[in-house]
Amino acid sequence: MKFENHNVFKKAQENMNLNEAMADENRWLRIHSINKKFDSFTALNDINLQIKKGEFLCLLGPSGCGKTTLLRIIAGLEAQDSGGVIMSGREIGNLPPAKRNYGIVFQSYALFPNLTVSANVGYALKSNRVEKAKRVSELLDMVDLNGTEHRYPAQLSGGQQQRVALARALATSPSLLLLDEPLSALDAKVREKVRQELRHLQKKLGVTTIMVTHDQDEAMEIADTIAVMSNGRVEQVGTPEQIYREPASRFVAEFVGSANWLSAQLSSDGKISLAGLPQKVMNEKALSSMVNVESTTEVTLFCRPENVQIEAHWQANSQAMMAEVERVEFHSGQRRACLSLCANRAIRILADVGPNDAGYPLLEVGRRVPVTLPAHSVRVFHGAEK
Template identity: 50%
Template sequence: MHRDALPDTDLHPAAAALAADAVAGETHIRIDGIEKRFEAFRALQQVSLDIQRGELVCLLGPSGCGKTTLLRILAGLEKPDAGSVSSFGKDITRLPPARREFGIVFQSYALFPNLDVAKNIAFGLDGPGDRKRARVTELLALVGLSGNEEKYPAQLSGGQQQRVALARALATNPRLLLLDEPLSALDARVRAHLRGEIRALQQRLGVTTVMVTHDQEEALAMADRIVVMNAGRIEQIGTPEEIYEAPANAFVAGFVGQANWLAGSVVDAGRVAIAQSELAAQVSPSMPSGAQVRLMIRPEDLVLHGGWTPDMAGDPNTGLAQVLGAELIGGAYRVSLLLPHLGAARVQADVSRSVYRQRCAEASVIPVTLPAERLRVFPADGASR
C-alpha cells in the first residue's frame, strides 16, 4: 500500500452515521446574492449558489477571483456585506463559526506541532477520555493512519499530516466539510493520489463538501459540480463534463483545459470565415453576420489523417497542416501544427503515441480536420454574459 493510501474497508461507524442521514437531492446550503467588499475592492458580486446534500462542489478560479472569500463566508470567518447563507432552510449568515457544525481543512494543515496525532484529532472533542480515545482510533482507521496516535506532525509526511487534519475536521461529525486548497502544499505524485482517496472517503461518508482550488485538473477529477469563478462572479456552474465540453464563455473555455483559439467572423448560422476559408461551425443566433468571433477547439479534438483522400476536398473543415514539432506528455504527444489555409494559424493536437509514430514522426505535411461539432464559437470581445 502507498504510504498515503486510504484503506479499502467497509464503512466505519462515523461514515455510516453520516451516510444514513443523507437525503438525495435535498438543498443543504443556499447562498443568495452574496456581496463582499474589502475597502475599494469588490471581492464578491451577487453570488448565488445551491449546494445539494452529499455532493462535492469545487469553487474553481484564478487567484483573487473570490473563491476563498466565499468559503470563509460559509465558515463564518467573514461576514458578507449583503446577501444570505442558509443551511437546510435556516439562516446562518450571522451565526458564529462554532455553532455552524462545519469542519474545515486548510492548505497549511494547521496542526499543533507540540501535540501528538491523537491530541490534535481530539482537540475539539468533548466527553470522557475513553470516549475520545475511541473516536480518535476510529478516525485514524478511517483515514488510514492507525497506529500513529503518538507521533508528532513533524514525524509525518505531508500527505499524512493532511490526513490528520482531515480526521480532526471530521471528529465532530460535521454537517458540512470545507476544504481550502487542501492539496496544494503537496508534491505532484502525492497530490494526485490523495485527491482520489479524499473523494472516495467523501463519497463513503456522504458528507456535503465544498472545496476551493485553483487546479482545474483537481476540480475535474474530484467534483460532482464545479463553480467557475472570475473577478468575484460565478461564470458557470456544472458537472465536470459540462464545464469541459460546453463552456459557457471564453473565460471558462480558456481556464479549464487546454484550448486552441482561432479568430474569425460570422458568415451565417452555420459558417465562420477565417482568412480565405469558411469553416462549418455552430453559431449562436445572437451573433449576426459579420460579427467578430473566436473559435475554440480542444487539442484532443483535432483529427490527424494518415494521407489525403479525394473526399477531403469537399470538407471545408479539413486542410493540409505543416508539422512544426511535438512534445511527449505522458502517454500522448502534443503536436504543433501550422495551418496555411487558416491564415497561418498555429494549433496543437494531442494524439496517441501510435498515431504520432504512424502519421507525424516522419511527415512534414498532413491533412487535419477541425470537426464542426467540436468547435465552440464565442464573441471576440470576450463578453461572458
C-alpha cells in the first residue's frame, strides 16, 4: 500500500512539474507594471504583457502611443521608472543591453556603410576567423543573400539591406529578436515579400520575436499575438482574428480595419433599435451597464462590411431591413455597396459582397434590397456615433 501511495505521489509531483514548466513557457517573457514618464508626459502607464517562448508578438498602434518606448525598455536602451522585465525566470529589467541576450533590427537598419555585408553580419561574433566565416555563410544562406559577401550596403536594395540587418541580429543566436518598424522604409511590394520571408524565418528558427509597427495589415499577416496600444496603455491583447472580430474597446475597433458605425437607440428595457427597427448584438451582457432607466440611451453599433448580408428575398419576421443601393464599387474580387436605409436615409451601411453570396447580383444602383446585420457580428458601444 505504501509503495502504491508513493507512486501516486510521484505521478502527482511529475504532473505538477509539467504544469509549472508549461506555465513558464507561456510567460517566458514577462513585462510587469512598466511605467515611464518624460518630464510631465506619460509614455507608458502600467504595462503588463506575457509572451510565450517562440511567439511572434506585434506591438501595434499609432505614432506616439508608446510602443517604441516599450521596445527600447525591453532592450535596455531606455530605463523604466518602475516595473520589471523577466526573461525565462530571470529579472533583466536593470541589466545593461549586452547582458540581455537579444538581437535588434532598427527602422534604419543601422548597417555600417564602410563594412562589407560579411563584416556587418559577423560584427558581433567573437569566434576565430574560420568559425566566423562559416557562421556568416550560414546566416547569408538563411536570408538568401549568398554571393553578396563582398558588397557594401550602398550596393544593395532596401530589401537586401533589411535582410543583412536581420542576419546580423541573429548572428549570436539570441533568445529574443526585437524589430523596430523594420519594414517601413521599403516600398509596398517589397515590404509584402520581405514580411513573408521574415515570418517564415521566425517560424523556422522558433525565436521569440517582438515587432513594433503602425501597419495593421502587417501585424495581421505575420503576428501570432497583437498588443494594441494607445496613449501609453495596452488596449487589447489577442490573436489577429480576436482583435479584428472582437475589439475590446472603441479605439481598437476604429484603429483596426474598416467598419460601419451606426447610431442606434437602447431602450430602458434593454432593447436595441436602428432607425426604429429591432436589432440583436454580440455583447448583449454589456447592455445592462448602458441602460438609462428613465430614457432612451444613444449607442453606436459596430459591424464589419464583410459581415453585412444582402438577402436574396425579403422574409417576414426576419431581422432584415430594406435599403436602397446608392453606389457600387469593385474591390479585390468583391462588390462594395453603399446602402441607405429606407427607414432613415441618413443611415448608410457599407457591405462587401462576394460573387458567391446570394445578394451579389442584386447590387444595382437604385435597387432596394433586404439587408441583415447578423447578431454574432454586431457589437454595441456606449455613446453616439462620433
